Amino acid sequence: MNKQLIFVKRPIGFPEPDIWRLEKNDIPDLKDGEFLVQNHYVSLDPAMRGWMNANRSYIEPIKVGDVMRAGTIGKIVKVKNNPKFKVGDCVTGFGGVQQYCITNGSNWHKVDPSIAPMPMYLSTLGMTGMTAYFGILEVGKIKFGDVVLVSGAAGAVGSVVGQIAKLKGCTVVGIAGGKDKCKYLLDELGFDEAIDYKSENVIKELKVKCPNGIDVYFDNVGGEILEYALAILRLHARIVICGAISQYNNTSKMKGPANYMSLLVNRATMQGMVVFDYAKDYQKAALEMSQWIKEGKLKSKEDIYEGIENFYDTFKRLFTGEKKGKLILKVIE
Numbered sequence: 001m002n003k004q005l006i007f008v009k010r011p012i013g014f015p016e017p018d019i020w021r022l023e024k025n026d027i028p029d030l031k032d033g034e035f036l037v038q039n040h041y042v043s044l045d046p047a048m049r050g051w052m053n054a055n056r057s058y059i060e061p062i063k064v065g066d067v068m069r070a071g072t073i074g075k076i077v078k079v080k081n082n083p084k085f086k087v088g089d090c091v092t093g094f095g096g097v098q099q100y101c102i103t104n105g106s107n108w109h110k111v112d113p114s115i116a117p118m119p120m121y122l123s124t125l126g127m128t129g130m131t132a133y134f135g136i137l138e139v140g141k142i143k144f145g146d147v148v149l150v151s152g153a154a155g156a157v158g159s160v161v162g163q164i165a166k167l168k169g170c171t172v173v174g175i176a177g178g179k180d181k182c183k184y185l186l187d188e189l190g191f192d193e194a195i196d197y198k199s200e201n202v203i204k205e206l207k208v209k210c211p212n213g214i215d216v217y218f219d220n221v222g223g224e225i226l227e228y229a230l231a232i233l234r235l236h237a238r239i240v241i242c243g244a245i246s247q248y249n250n251t252s253k254m255k256g257p258a259n260y261m262s263l264l265v266n267r268a269t270m271q272g273m274v275v276f277d278y279a280k281d282y283q284k285a286a287l288e289m290s291q292w293i294k295e296g297k298l299k300s301k302e303d304i305y306e307g308i309e310n311f312y313d314t315f316k317r318l319f320t321g322e323k324k325g326k327l328i329l330k331v332i333e
Contacts, residue, residue, distance in 0.1 A: 001024045001025065001026065001027070002024070002025050002026070002027050002098055002099050002100040003022065003023070003024055003098065003099045003308050003309075003331075004022070004023050004024075004025055004067050004096070004097070004098040004099075005020050005021075005022055005023075005067065005068045005096075005097035005098065005308060005311055006020060006021045006022075006023055006065065006066070006067060006068070007019065007020060007052065007062050007063075007064060007065070007066055007067070007068045007069075008020060008021050008064060008065070009064060010052055010053065010054060010064065011052055013249050014249040014319065015049070015052065015249075015315075017312050019052070020068060020311070020312070022308065022309065022311075027100055027102075028102065030078060030079075030080040030102060031080065032080055032081045033080070033081055033082050033104050033105075034079075034080055034082065034102050034103065034104050035076050035078060035079040035080065035082055035085050035102070035103065035104075035105065036076065036077050036078040036079075036100060036101075036102055037072075037074045037075065037076055037077070037091060037093075037095055037100065037101050037102075037103065037108075038074050038075055038076075038077045038099065038100055038332060039072045039073070039074040039095050039096075039098060039099055039100065039101060039331050039332065040072075040073055040074045040075065040118055040330065040331070040332045041072065041073050041074070041118055041119050041122055041304070041328050041329065041330055041331065041332075042070045042071070042072050042095075042096075042097050042122075042308075042311075042328065042329045042330075042331050043070055043071035043072065043122040043126070043127070043128075043326075043327075043328060044070070044314060044315055044317075044318060044327040044328065044329055045070075045071070045127075045128075045156070045318070045327075046220075046243055046245045046248065046318050046319075047243070048068070048069070048070065048315070048318075049248040049249065049318075049319075050248060051069050058274045058276070059276075066096075067096035067097060067098050067101075068096060068097040068311075069094060069096055069097075070094065070095070070096055070097045071092070071093070071094055071095075071122055071126065071127055072092065072093065072094070072095030072096065072101070072122075073090065073091070073092040073111070073118045073119075073121050073122055073126075074090070074091065074095065074101075074332070075088060075089065075090050075091070076088060076089045076091060077100075082104070082105060084105055085105055085108075085110070089110050090110065090111050090112065090113045090118065091108050091109065091110055091111070092108065092109055092111055092121050092122070092126065093107055093108035093109065094107070097308065097311055097329075097331070098308070098331070099308060099331050099332065099333070111125075115290065116290065116293070119302040119304060119326070119328050120300050120302065122302075122326065122328055123156065123300055123301075123302050123325070123326035123328070124160055124289055124293065124298065124300035124326075125286050125289060125290060125293075125300075127275055128156045128157055128160065128326050129160055129285070129286070129289050129300075130275045130278065130282055130285055130286075131157050131242060131273075131275040132157045132158075132160035132161045132164060133160070133164060133285040133288075133289060134273065134275060134277075134278040134281070134285065135157070135161065135218060135240050135242050135273045135275075136148070136161045136164050136165055136216070136218060136240065137164065137168075138273075138278065139238070139240045139271050139273045140216045140218060140238050140240045141216075141238055142165055142168050142170055142215075142216055143168070144168065144169035144170070145169060145170070145171075146165070146170045146171070146215035146216055147170070147171045147173070147210055147212070147213070147214045147215050147216075147234070148161075148162070148165040148170045148171065148172050148173070148214070148215065148216045148217075148218065149173050149174075149175070149206075149210065149214045149216070149217045149218070149229055150162045150165075150172065150173070150174050150175065150217075150218045150220070151175045151217075151218070151219055151220050151221040151225045151226075151229075152175070152176070152220030152221050152243070152245065153174025153175055153176045153181075153185055153191065153194070154174070154176040154177075154181035154182075154184055154185060154324050154325075155176075155220060155323075155325070156325055156326035156327065157220060157242060157243075158174065158176075158218070158220050159185075159189055159299075159301060159324075159325055160298070160300075161218045162174050162185065162189060162191050163189055163190065163297075163298050163299065164298070165216075166189075166190050166191070166192075167292065167297055167298070170215075170216075171192050172190075172191045172192050172193075173191065173192060173193040173194070173195065173206075173209050173210055173214075174189075174191045174193070174194045174195070175194075175195045175197055175202065175221075175225060176194060176195075176196065176197070177196065177197055177198045177321045178196060178198055178199075178321070179196055179199070181194075181196075181321075181324065182194035182195070182196045184324060188299065189299060193209040193210075195209065197225070202224075202225065202228055203228045203231070206228055206229075206232055207232070210232055212234070213232045213233060213234040213237070214229065214232055214233060214234060214237060215234050215236075215237050215238070216237065216238050216239075216240070217229040217233075217237070217238075217239045217240070218240045218242060219239060219240060219241050219242060219243070219244070220242050220243045220244075220245060221243070221244060221245050221246045222241075222243070222244025222245070222246050222247045222254070222255070223244065223246035223247055223255050224246075224255070225246070226239075226244075226257050227257050227258065227259060230257055230259050230260065230262040230263070231259060231262065233262050233263075233266040233268050234266065235266050235267060235268075236266070236267055236268060237266055237268040237269075238268065238269050238270075238271070239263075239268065239269065239270040239271070240271060240273055241270060241271065241272040241273065242273055245318070245319065248319075249319065300325070300326075301324055301325025301326065302325055302326045302328055303317075303323040303324055303325050303326065303327050303328065304328045304329075304330055305317075305327075305328070305329055305330070306329070306330045307329075307330070307331070308329070308331040310329070311329060314327065314329050
């Protein structure tokens with residue numbers, strides 16, 4: 001039997017528990033070329049909220065009645081006439097929030113769990129790490145000496161962005177929620193400065209900690225923090241729009257920047273990034289980041305919870321901030 005989380009209706013505002021239904025279903029027989037994966041871990045990402053909406057995006061919305069979309073990692077337990085994969089292979093792909101999935105292997109990749117633990121392939125060596133790597137290096141175009149501001153800095157992507165920027169010789173300022181997270185940025189990840197948006201006046205602190213402005217802003221939250229960043233841009237600054245978690249559950253229109261003329265005045269750029277655009281270079285990025293991890297220059301943080309039955313309580317942590325690093329759900333029993 002396969003425990004599956006079925007998406008049953010589109011949410012308005014923050015998703016309630018009845019958006020999903022947990023089912024136990026038989027596993028169908030394999031067709032030629034297919035294989036059966038036993039999912040071990042499921043990736044929980046803010047992007048999941050956007051995938052639930054019916055409107056146009058960079059990826060098709062989840063269909064009502066389908067298994068909830070999610071990145072996964074697991075092991076192959078059965079194969080039917082697919083020479084590229086064998087029983088025992090560890091594979092990662094979009095397997096959904098379920099304990100087993102059937103696929104023909106399209107857009108699935110083998111990984112080696114002897115090199116790194118499985119959860120890390122959903123984190124720093126997976127889509128999260130790829131987003132950080134290409135977002136800050138290719139879109140942010142950081143260079144030695146840049147002042148880099150990162151929002152959601154203690155989260156899965158932000159924490160890696162800040163560390164890569166430090167590796168490249170930048171001054172890094174992180175914005176996070178709570179003293180504990182700010183301490184984590186400074187003491188464990190090596191950020192130069194941290195701002196607690198929950199207890200500090202962010203725009204005031206930005207003027208103190210970035211007195212000469214910023215060269216790059218990596219945006220994970222949108223809203224008023226984006227407004228503040230626009231106000232302190234240097235000449236030819238770059239803004240990377242990776243996410244806008246502060247806006248995902250709005251029931252009214254999204255709040256956009258009113259002071260966008262700062263882009264003109266400073267000849268700056270603001271560019272959105274979607275990690276799928278860099279798929280051909282994933283392997284190169286993973287090799288470089290795995291080397292940094294091995295050398296102790298890059299830390300990977302996974303926040304793991306157990307049980308597919310606990311999906312909703314775990315999912316909520318994406319928006320309440322009750323996590324550090326990459327949020328993952330273990331679904332194998």
